[in-house]
Amino acid sequence: MPRSRTRHAHSSNATSRSTFSSAGSSAIGPGSEQSRSSPDTTTSWEPIWKRREVVPTILEPRLLNVVRLHLGPQVDALRPFPWQPKKGAMSTEGSDLGLPARVFPQWFRCTGCDYLGPLTRFTYTNTHPFRPDLAQFTHKPCPGRGGRGRREGSPAVPAQHLLTCTNGHLDEFPYTLWVHRGQRCPNAENPDLKMRDANVGKSVGSTIICQSCSATRGMAEAQGAKGRLKLPQTCRGRHPHLGAFFPGCKARPALIMMGASNLWFPSTQSIIVMPRSDAEQKEALADHLRVELGIDQIRQFADQIPVIRALAGARNIDVTGLTDDDIAIAVADVLAPPESEEDREERRANWDPIELLIPEWRYLQKPALFPEQQNNTGLMVTEMQRGTELHPRVKRVVGVNRMKRVNAVLGFTRLDEMDRVNDVASRLVDLTRIGKPTWVPATEDRGEGIFLQLDLDAVSQWERHIETTPLWNSHLEAHRRNFARRFSETAATINPDTRLPGPRYWLVHTLSHILIREMAMYSGYGAASLTERIYAWRDEPGREAAAGLLICTTASDSEGTLGGLVALSEPEQLQGIVLSAVRRAWRCSSDPVCAQRTPSDPEDFLHGAACHTCCFASETSCEKANRFLDRRFLLDLPTANGPTVPGFFGNYGL
Incomplete structure (x- = not known):
């Protein structure tokens, strides 16, 4: 197969012959793909980077x-993906880089004759080695429907049915076994199949047809709770991105459609880069030495600081201005024994994602530091004046002229998104199969934004009152039902009440969404390009209360963005935008249904007076997938059952 910037590696497509029972309930055993010779996600990048003198890393302790x-x-x-721009039009610089990929699923369907078969029965064509999106599989020769064949062949598309489980495994759907109800075809060892759509009456969905024995079976039988009983009882433990099977999975497979929204949930963590403290600077130096020199070399010359200094200089590590004591401290940090696994697991169990946000909130509380900020971090913020007509409960406005955000990928889940990455470790799918990862993929994005801070005392007083209302009790009960009905076993081990954000989060989150929708009309950026970062938590030991939001836009380009968003932080501009956003939130074309929406048993949706017309944002904008939104927490909107809940901004905007 020709080389391309995104290379596709064909792996074996053997289909196991371990059968279903007559009811379709026994397991399918692993096939020849159990051989683990294929490269996995992260180790595939290693040969690429080794062709470069320096492996780039992102230093953020x-x-x-x-x-x-x-x-x-x-x-x-933390490493960026392998990419390097060409120096000129005729240059080959960077042409050997790219992200390796695999073809999955490996069962395809011909669009010309409905033939359904494995990858090896189709022809791969790619006329442009650097445009993998133009590559395609074709069925040659294609007999067509009704005998109207096409010599050049017809395009083939991936068959859309897959099997997955709560532990993140993903497998091909066993079409041959399915159509024969777990038995062999009586007329052929490897029969030809067809997949036909019939959207008439009860035949909604695809139907699988065996060309050898004329057996048929609809895919609709595999859907729902009853259909799951007809699928394999045990999972084969397949990870297509690793090219391997991991036997022993106890979860039960479920049918899922390719492209379904719950097929893949990334597990990421991100920070906004801020000026580092002295301790963080030393920690960053230790990380840099560990990566560039290696622990063995550092251990060998640990007592020879001049040698360490020379080795660091040879690896482009800037140690000028550092004393020998500074370098000695960094060396000691590298060689220090790691904490015990028991201590790490205890810290992990008690970890809260808010810990990443606390330093950012504290930094934004110190406007006196802004003129003296360290610009080499990529962060530049400006304390802005408040407009005279801006609601008094919006206490501070900060323009984020420049910012840099670093995102790291830890893994992913399927079927259900974990509230926290430390919920159930077994559900986080690894990015490598060879031992534990020594690095993870990361990106650096640059951009701009606007930070708004609410009156903390007013928020606390309002929140205490909201928690006594029937509306909040309805949201609390709906969250408990939602948690208990999830696919994963997360709900079985965690108290759902500890995962429901408090009323102040709903307030700040809803305000963020209506501002994103309004700012998109003035900033020059699409609404999907704007993202939110919510700072909303109560005062607890070790952390002060917070109630604020950062609306930002970032890009991977080294120059960042164009300044259209931060320009809206000017007093006259911002007060008009906030007033306009609130006025739009007063009315929704779905009212009164939307304005009075309150979950009641057995409903388990996690929003109130909010919908696509008034509050919902795109998937790239919202950090909670459009959950925890309610316009009644912003404004004095009517409530279906019970008295009107006092909105934080009252009748503002009317």
Whole structure:
């Protein structure tokens, strides 16, 4: 197969012959793909980077410490994906880089004749080695429907049915076994199949047809709770991205459609880069030495600081201005024994994602530091004046002229998104199969934003009152039902009440959404390009209360964005935008249904007076997938049952 920037590696497509029972309930055993010779997600990048003199890393100790907490102390680096721009039009620089990929699923369907078969029965064509999106599989020769064949062949598309489980495994759907109800075809060892759509009456969905024995079976039988009983009882433990099977999974497979929204949930952590403290600077130096020199070399010359200094200089590590004592401290940090696994697991169990947000909130509370900020971090913020007509409960406005956000990928889940990455460790799918990862993929994005802070005392007083209302009790009960009905076993081990954000989060989150929708019309950026970062938690030991939001836009380009968003932080501009956003929130074209929406048993949706017309934002914008939104917490909207809940902004905007 030709090389491309995104290379596809064909793996074996053997289908196991371990059968279903007559009811379709016994397991399918692993096939020949159990051989683990194929490269996995992260180790596939290693040969690519080894062709370069320097392997780039992203040095952010605050984020790296969180990654180590969840994946282990062996993680020593955050790395960007392998990419390098060409120096000129005729240059071949960077042409050997790319992200390896595999073809999955490996069962395809011909669009010309409905033939359903394995990858090996189709022809791969790719006329442009650097445009993998133009590559396609074709069925040659295609007989067509009704004998109208096409010599050049017809395009083939992936068959859309898959099997997955709560532990993140993903497997092909066993079409041959399904159509024969767990038995062999009586007329052929490897029969030809067809997949036909019939959207008439009770035949909604696809039907699988065996060309050899004329057996048929609809895919609708595999759907729902009853259909799950006809699927394999045990999971084969397949991870297509690793090219391997991991036997022993106790979860039960479920049918899922390719492209379904619950097929893949990334587990990421991100921070906004801020000026580092002295301790963080030393920690960053230790991380840099660990990555570039290696622990063995550092241990060999640990008592020879001049040698360490020379080795660091040879690896482009800037140690000028550092004393020998500073370097000695960094060396000692590298060689210090890691904490015990028991201590790490205890810290992990008690970890709260808010810990990543606390330093950012504290930094934004100190406007006196802004003129003296360290610009080499990529962060530039400006304390802005409040407009005279801005609601008095919006206490502060900060323009984020420049910012840098670093995002790290820890793994992913399927079927259900975990509230926290430390919920159930077995559900977090690894990015590598060979031992524990020593680095994780990360990205650096640059951009701009606007930070708004609410009156903390007013928020606390309002929150205490809201918690006594029937509306909040309805949201609390709906959250408990939602938690208990999830696919994963997360709900079985966690108290749902500890995972429901308090009323102040609903307030700040709803305000963020209506501002995103309004700012998109003035900033020059699409609404999907704007993202939120919510700072909303109560005062607890070790952390002060917070109630604020950051609306930002970032890009991977080194120059960041164009300044259209931060320009809206000017007093005259911002007060008009806030007033306009609130006025729009007063009315929704779905009212009164939307305005009075309150979950009641057996309903378990996690929002109130909010919908696509008034509050919902795109998936790229919202950090909670449009959950925990209610316009009644912003404004004095009517409630279906019970008295009107006092909105934080009252009748503002009318």
